[in-house]
Amino acid sequence: MKYASLKKTNLNNWLEYLKKKAKFYAPRKKENLFVFRPVKDVADICLEYIPTILPPKKYYFPQKERLLRFRAQPFKTAKAIDKFEEFILFGVHTCDIAGIQCMDVVFRDGPEDPNYLNRKDMMTIIGIECLKYCDKYANCASMGNHIPRGGYDLMMVDIGDEFIIHINSEKGEKLVKEVDFIKEATESEMVTLGRIREEKNEIFKEEFYASLPKVYESFDKSFVSEVWKDLGKKCVGCGNCTAVCPTCYCFDVSDEMELNLNDGLRYRIWNSCQMDDFAKVAGGEDFRKGRESRQRHRYYRKFKYPVDKFNRYFCTGCGRCTRTCMAGISLIDTVNALTPVSID
Amino acid sequence: MKKQSKPRLAFFDFTDCEGCQLQFANLGGTLLELLELVDIVNFREIISEAAEDYDIAFIEGSITTDNDVLRIKKIRDKAKVLVALGSCATIGGVNGIKNRSSLELAKKIVYGDKASTINTIKTMPVHEVVSVDYTINGCPVYLPEVVSVVKCLLMGKPYVVPNYPVCSECKMNENVCRYEKDQECMGTVTRAGCNSWCINNGNRCYGCRGLVDNPAADAQKDILSKYGLKLEDVLKHFTLYNDSMGEKYDQEFK
Ligand code: SF4
Ligand code: SF4
Ligand code: SF4
Ligand code: SF4
Ligand code: SF4
Numbered sequence: 001m002k003y004a005s006l007k008k009t010n011l012n013n014w015l016e017y018l019k020k021k022a023k024f025y026a027p028r029k030k031e032n033l034f035v036f037r038p039v040k041d042v043a044d045i046c047l048e049y050i051p052t053i054l055p056p057k058k059y060y061f062p063q064k065e066r067l068l069r070f071r072a073q074p075f076k077t078a079k080a081i082d083k084f085e086e087f088i089l090f091g092v093h094t095c096d097i098a099g100i101q102c103m104d105v106v107f108r109d110g111p112e113d114p115n116y117l118n119r120k121d122m123m124t125i126i127g128i129e130c131l132k133y134c135d136k137y138a139n140c141a142s143m144g145n146h147i148p149r150g151g152y153d154l155m156m157v158d159i160g161d162e163f164i165i166h167i168n169s170e171k172g173e174k175l176v177k178e179v180d181f182i183k184e185a186t187e188s189e190m191v192t193l194g195r196i197r198e199e200k201n202e203i204f205k206e207e208f209y210a211s212l213p214k215v216y217e218s219f220d221k222s223f224v225s226e227v228w229k230d231l232g233k234k235c236v237g238c239g240n241c242t243a244v245c246p247t248c249y250c251f252d253v254s255d256e257m258e259l260n261l262n263d264g265l266r267y268r269i270w271n272s273c274q275m276d277d278f279a280k281v282a283g284g285e286d287f288r289k290g291r292e293s294r295q296r297h298r299y300y301r302k303f304k305y306p307v308d309k310f311n312r313y314f315c316t317g318c319g320r321c322t323r324t325c326m327a328g329i330s331l332i333d334t335v336n337a338l339t340p341v342s343i344d
Numbered sequence: 345m346k347k348q349s350k351p352r353l354a355f356f357d358f359t360d361c362e363g364c365q366l367q368f369a370n371l372g373g374t375l376l377e378l379l380e381l382v383d384i385v386n387f388r389e390i391i392s393e394a395a396e397d398y399d400i401a402f403i404e405g406s407i408t409t410d411n412d413v414l415r416i417k418k419i420r421d422k423a424k425v426l427v428a429l430g431s432c433a434t435i436g437g438v439n440g441i442k443n444r445s446s447l448e449l450a451k452k453i454v455y456g457d458k459a460s461t462i463n464t465i466k467t468m469p470v471h472e473v474v475s476v477d478y479t480i481n482g483c484p485v486y487l488p489e490v491v492s493v494v495k496c497l498l499m500g501k502p503y504v505v506p507n508y509p510v511c512s513e514c515k516m517n518e519n520v521c522r523y524e525k526d527q528e529c530m531g532t533v534t535r536a537g538c539n540s541w542c543i544n545n546g547n548r549c550y551g552c553r554g555l556v557d558n559p560a561a562d563a564q565k566d567i568l569s570k571y572g573l574k575l576e577d578v579l580k581h582f583t584l585y586n587d588s589m590g591e592k593y594d595q596e597f598k
Binding site (some may be wrong): 030031032033035053054058063064233234235236237238239240243244256257259261270272275276277291324326327328 | 374377378381491492495498499507508509511512515516518519520521523524525529531532533556557558560562563564566567570
């Protein structure tokens with residue numbers, strides 16, 4: 001079975017089933033925004049949501065993660081956690097799945113990151129395809145991430161009274177086969193899916209003026225540009241844009257002792273290029289002074305460096321950085337400012 | 345065999361509300377664990393004795409009189425390690441508001457016709473008068489950070505005070521940003537370390553831990569203005585806790 005069909009009236013039954021299968025995380029409301037949370041009551045789950053404050057990366061790359069246990073006298077070290085629990089991420093947007101694919105590339109690149117990979121092994125991703133824009137900040141169509149491009153176990157599409165579920169892994173197949181109310185999709189349902197995808201093509205349009213290769217080219221020529229000066233003046237350096245980005249993966253490592261001053265834990269904690277001291281080294285030299293060059297670096301880490309290194313853009317188009325910036329710095333406007341429309 | 349004596353801790357308060365000492369007393373179970381490692385020999389809020397023989401001095405409050413200056417110098421001479429506890433001690437804190445006007449005017453406002461009998465000098469954080477070994481910011485101090493600092497000082501390691509803004513902790517806690525709700529917040533330029541305590545509890549950041557080393561004062565002014573604040577209100581936001589740190593934002597505002 002490649003495509004299955006789930007009647008919406010059976011959705012809650014499926015959710016109850018999934019909830020028992022593994023740790024189960026899904027989007028829910030938090031004040032006027034949304035967050036991924038462990039599901040207690042399936043009625044709390046919100047499938048119509050704009051990208052959550054933090055992307056689901058907090059589950060495979062936690063904000064503060066234990067790495068190592070140690071003892072000072074007599075000296076001894078041991079891995080803090082070598083076993084992770086199975087978990088299901090439910091209702092993940094295609095942009096955030098692209099984020100997971102980016103993290104995969106980074107953490108699999110040698111030396112591999114065992115903590116990430118062990119968690120990733122335990123993860124099942126059930127996505128949901130967006131049929132309309134979450135809001136005006138998204139640039140997923142320019143990045144090509146508004147449509148499913150793999151990286152998930154199951155992908156749901158709302159076709160009215162049913163969800164069509166694309167089965168993309170054995171793990172995923174089990175989760176639809178074990179319940180009797182999910183059936184193989186019928187031909188007419190597949191026709192409806194085709195029609196809905198065509199309608200979607202009319203809604204999603206590339207958000208950047210320029211095509212992606214042209215955007216990439218513009219970064220080649222824009223290292224010195226008024227655009228960065230302007231950003232540097234506006235930016236407060238709060239680090240929100242990097243914390244919320246599904247492809248930002250920088251961290252710091254620190255040791256914390258217990259009160260007996262003999263046992264301790266080593267942690268890694270999110271950190272980012274927007275922090276004032278990020279590129280400071282011993283002796284006080286700062287390799288990336290000023291908010292202007294730090295903002296520039298953030299953009300180059302999305303549209304230039306990873307393309308050269310991994311052949312992959314590290315912007316998923318989720319729009320979170322723009323949504324979260326109290327200074328009103330917009331990714332779409334910034335990229336457009338680098339690629340003025342040429343009349344040709 | 346004689347047991348190796350534990351380091352002796354003493355607490356002293358200057359111009360403040362004694363709230364940070366109260367926080368320390370609130371350590372509860374952790375305080376008992378701590379007493380395995382140290383002796384507390386002088387702490388008005390929890391013990392009646394007041395020994396004059398100590399190794400580590402915790403200083404709460406800002407320096408605001410000539411007598412304070414003499415007293416803190418004496419304590420510094422005796423103590424092997426000196427810790428500034430709470431924002432009054434580390435950055436001047438709310439007491440710094442006094443520095444906005446001339447001393448004469450400030451005295452007059454507070455003491456009226458008794459003004460001439462009062463000795464007062466400009467509000468200073470402790471490090472402006474004597475050297476400080478450890479800094480614990482906050483109004484009041486955040487207990488998990490207090491514990492971290494105490495561990496560092498017992499191990500003889502420096503404590504690295506964060507130099508990134510509260511926002512970075514706030515986002516890790518996945519809070520809805522106050523600006524999202526059209527409320528102003530100083531987390532953008534305020535030194536982290538409190539785990540965005542206030543925002544986690546539905547409030548906003550007032551900047552109690554002082555500004556980061558290199559605050560984007562201009563950009564923050566733009567943000568606050570965009571959210572409808574007038575320049576004098578913006579200045580009030582910056583100076584509520586930070587007037588003694590004025591040089592950090594003076595150029596932009598004064
Ligand atoms: S969220 Fe905005 S103000 Fe904060 S660091 Fe990013 S660009 Fe700068
Ligand atoms: S750069 Fe911005 S839009 Fe792109 S993935 Fe990161 S948060 Fe999303
Ligand atoms: S950015 Fe695109 S893919 Fe992501 S939630 Fe918005 S519309 Fe969906
Ligand atoms: S609520 Fe305040 S501290 Fe939190 S992100 Fe917003 S501005 Fe920063
Ligand atoms: S959130 Fe701001 S006001 Fe509250 S404790 Fe932290 S620094 Fe102080």
